[in-house]
Amino acid sequence: METKKFHVNLAVLATGMMAFAGVLIETAMNVTFPTLIEQFGITTSQVQWVTTIYLLMISIVVPLSSYLMKNYSKRQLFIASSLFFVAGVLVDAFAFSFTVLLVGRLLQGVATGIALPLMFNIILTKVPIKKRGMMIGIGNLTTSIAPAMGPTYGGILTTTYDWTYIYKLLIPVLIVSTVIGLYAIPKEEQQKTDTINMKAALYLSVMFTGLLFFFSHLESPIGWISLAIGLVGGFLFYGSNKQKELLNLSVFSNKMFTVYLISFLVYQILLLGVSFVLPNFIQIVSDVPASRAGVMMFPGALTGALFAPISGKILDKLGFKKPIGIGILFAVAGWLSLIFVIQTGNMTLITMSHVIFMIGVGLSYSNVMTVGLSAIDKSLQDDGNAVFSTLQQFMGAVSTSFVAIIVGLFQKSSSDYQQGTSTGSKVALICLFVLLVISGLSVFKTFTKKEIQQ
Template structure:
């Protein structure tokens, strides 16, 4: 049997995941263009990102079932085929419905590839190198969203937004070649049956809760919200006998604390990638390439700190990099909330860079500490919980920001004035969550440090 080439396998799945997360936010900077081209509203256009994240949120909980019942090679092959199909559809900008269809295929593919990458890291990489490799892995989910607006803005301003997808095709072809070579076929004995009722309940739950943002001002909002809450209860009951997600990991307090901090960072990462490009284009009339380019310095800094932070954790422990990261993030985001409306590009970039330094130090380390707090037997389930909620919170953050902007634009005298109010309000809401996260993590790491693994 051919040998499993761990690092090439991580590279292939990492490129696939990076590509998926890159176009997650690359489309954010195209929203003003899409609104004009397809004659749609701000709330409607955010579904370009939301439907993609929704698909990931639905597929990722199946990761534990998929990895236990299908070989890594089969999963990688399925992901790359679906991704190329979705990207190919979006290479031809016919109408908004086809654009969303392509995003559905891309979301399913990324939903398979993302947990597969972390599964390879957790099962194939030696323990002594795991912190650094998780840092490299989370590089794809922490840096790609920040690089996306730069990539999308440059292409939208020069060639057109469809080239966001056209330029990905050769990259995906290379990833396919590397992955098919590095990941050999390994025998897998199918031991579990898919919990279909729990899967359907989860899909309805996520879909309903996200749809509620779309219909916030309409009477049907309450019906959708009731369906969403009801599906939560149905999922909880259906999940008991044959767990789709092992919810027992939530009994571990360090896991809960780190998960909360991790999700707050994810919400801020997606939120700022939505707010800044749209804010600069609508309020200060910058081009898509200029607005997207403002995200690049922070993305570059985050790219440097993501793997380094894992190495720091391996050598010095969790407390120093995570707490320092939270402090820097708080400082950068607070300044950004105050200075965004000034429109001073260099100040906004500086605030974003400071925030991304903090995120780079804390983000992946929160995941590492959270997963390390649970037993080895439950780590695949913990990984599924992290990945599922990471994508869902990203969708919620984008939908929330779009809703606040849309409501503010409707109530203000003009779209620019409404965007200023909505942008600042969204930043302040996320700042409140970051402050709460700091308090929780500080208590967990400093006041009540936990050493035991549940």
């Protein structure tokens, strides 16, 4: 048996590079949508599948992570993730049709769905407790900085070269991460200690896919047929999951957990929604190049990333009410400002409103997850984390589909494509604002309760 030392820092770096690349592409592609619509002759509701299919695959793979960790070695999972990712990036780097582009995105979603849990599993199982907090912070920073860089990265490359360079420039990065991972992660014997409920996994996939198709085709019979299929899948998943749990649904019996989970998911919906609306609006309505649209998103995304670790320290010192409460107020103010200024097309006002919203996100987004998981018994926190991670990706996909269909409907119904885009963008922001207000009020109601586990 190989006794090679497990190089933890390098292993985290290798898996972190893949996770970073996955999240980077997710936001980088949003600024390319107008270009893709023109190049492939597709609609707004179709182009959103570039993001949706990626998030759908992550939401399907993440619930399987517990089974994968128990039955396959870290090295095996790393190799699988690397192969999926390199294959997906190569496919998209030379995609000659929209269908081929989606195939590449699907492969990348599988890769990221493996890499993200693997990175944190390595930290939790290999890093000493006294250094674990710092390493988890580095891991979270990896996935929070990438969304800030994505729109700028994608916008500059799309304007300077073409959108395929978003993928071409990642090929050497992935090769380097693969080499580092193969060096750092040793061969380890892994006994298969668990079986997977394949029926539950299949039904969960059917449920997610059906619901996503519903949100993508609200205006057609296909959407309602998909909804029926999704609901049947959900019913069958619930029954099968009780026989052998793929996801522990008992966590939903805790009201505090559920309220903060919903708040977390609403933030995810808003983040993915605004990253779709703003770059597309500014390019189509204001005729701004993709590079400037990407730069417009950078200050807000960077602000959110920088506030996230600070908000955790505030929570540790002052409790959860102040950072979350103030964060909700900033988020509401910023989003309301976006609704009022978006149709002016003024990039400065839009950027400032986005920054205000992202201050709120930075103060409260990660903290609502912390409070939600702290509200349940420690023995259930792994299960709660799996629920958070799974639904986070799924609701991000739902948000992109929902916003795209609203904008698309107004584009079709208006004789002026730019005017339709403008009106549809504002209506989409208003719809999401209602969700923010409802979830914010629900969180404020919990401030008088004492259900948080210490």
